[in-house]
Amino acid sequence: MLAAKFITANPLLWLGRAHFLTYGFDPLIDFATNTGADSTKVRAEKRSFQKGDSFTAEFITLLSVLEGDLSLVQFTEQETRRMSEQASAEISASAVADIRNTMLLPYNSKVEFLGNVTVRILRPVVPSNPRQATIKDVAKLTGFSLKTVSRVINEETGVAEETRAKTLQAILDLGYRRNTPAHNLRSGTSFKTIALITADLSNTFYANIAETVAGACAKHGYRMITASNEEDPLLEREIIEDFVRRGVSGIIFTPAGTDYEYLEKHMKRGVAFGAIDRPAGTLAIDTVLADNRSGTEDAIIWLINQGHTRIGALLDSDEIYTIQERRAGIFAAFEKAGLNHPTELLITGVHSPEDAESVTGQLMNLATPPTALYAGNNRALIGALRHLNRVGKELPIVSFEPFEFADLLPQKISIVDYSVDELAIQAAENLFKRITSPELPTKKVIVPTTLLPA
Secondary structure (H helix, E strand, C coil): CCEEEEECCCHHHHHCCCHHHHCCCCHHHHHHHHCCCCHHHHHHHHHHHHHCCCEEHHHHHHHHHHCCCCCCCCCCHHHHHHHHHHCCCCCCHHHHHHHHHHHCCCCCCEEEEEECCEEEEECCCCCCCCCCCCHHHHHHHHCCCHHHHHHHHCCCCCCCHHHHHHHHHHHHHHCCCCCHHHHHHHHCCCCCEEEEEECCCCCHHHHHHHHHHHHHHHHHCCEEEEEECCCCHHHHHHHHHHHHHCCCCEEEECCCCCCCCCHHHHHHCCCEEEEECCCCCCCCCEEEEECHHHHHHHHHHHHHHCCCCCEEEECCCCCCHHHHHHHHHHHHHHHHCCCCCCHHHEECCCCCHHHHHHHHHHHHCCCCCCCEEEECCHHHHHHHHHHHHHHCCCCCEEEECCCCCHHHCCCCCEEEECCHHHHHHHHHHHHHHHHHCCCCCCCEEEECCEEECC
């Protein structure tokens, strides 16, 4: 595998600017997720890249695509072998150019072989904030007035074709780009853009929300940009502040924290906010939730009525509102039945399928293992099933949240079901109403759940 090392004043410059507006806040991870790459591995490679350590050709490929080249670069065994053979010899100018072109490097990068198939690439230092061409630069190059150049940029009529052509060529030559948010602020034009911030776009639950909100945006003539807060309140605040600076009309978000007083200043300036799946602490904004507590309580009572009193529960972080509610539902069900839930059977911090697989194994190895399982979300369900299938064991499982392929699984799963589409549509419609009528009273919508027994 070809490995490379980049030495530059600011390695993150290679990631480009504002790419996240096309899909997520971290374009590299979003791209990896969308193309089926191992996002965990890519994250590790990114950290290595930022430290100036070595990383693989696939990582170079991801960065290359983000730089605007839409062809996926692949390093064949033959190419790798050829590079290895050249490592011990003097590198010709054409070979260096070949490598540079393959990796999509700037023309003035320096490429050096260090042995085997390792190369070091010395990139030119790029200013951290290079000056962007302005409309004044276009006017100066063409010799036309600012008003004439502005009329061309805004595609107004009454401009001579020769003048238009010369201005457009100057725009291309200078790389001028209009600052759309600033233009809209001056003209009073609506941005017609909203943002969606969810916890994890690789989770099908949030992907379904994004798809539905995008459909609602199209219906209302809006565009949607989206990002993932990775359950990090500080990252979430950075994303929100950035989206507000870029002039979005409103933001739907899955709160990662509880303190949202900082949003009040933006709300006073006309930015609409709505919470989905979780409330935003005590902030009074439109909120759409599933009935987490009652849905879980019904599921656990159903299992108890089936004769199960040792029910293993796999839950994500108990700092998350939905998990707090589902946990409360478990205890409420046992209390109704006049029973105590065994504390050793309730496990929190189960974030990934891998976590759930490991925890399920620990529970099943107890002296008195559970006779049924409650999975707090679809990821916990996947991990639990992996372990049970691996050891050839089957026991009743209830999972919260709809699971698209539940009916195709070899083991029948009971589901605490609710309409994710309804959750997303309500959040979107509330936001559009808030944008046009900010004086409306805030609204809290609870989407009901239904237990679908196996």
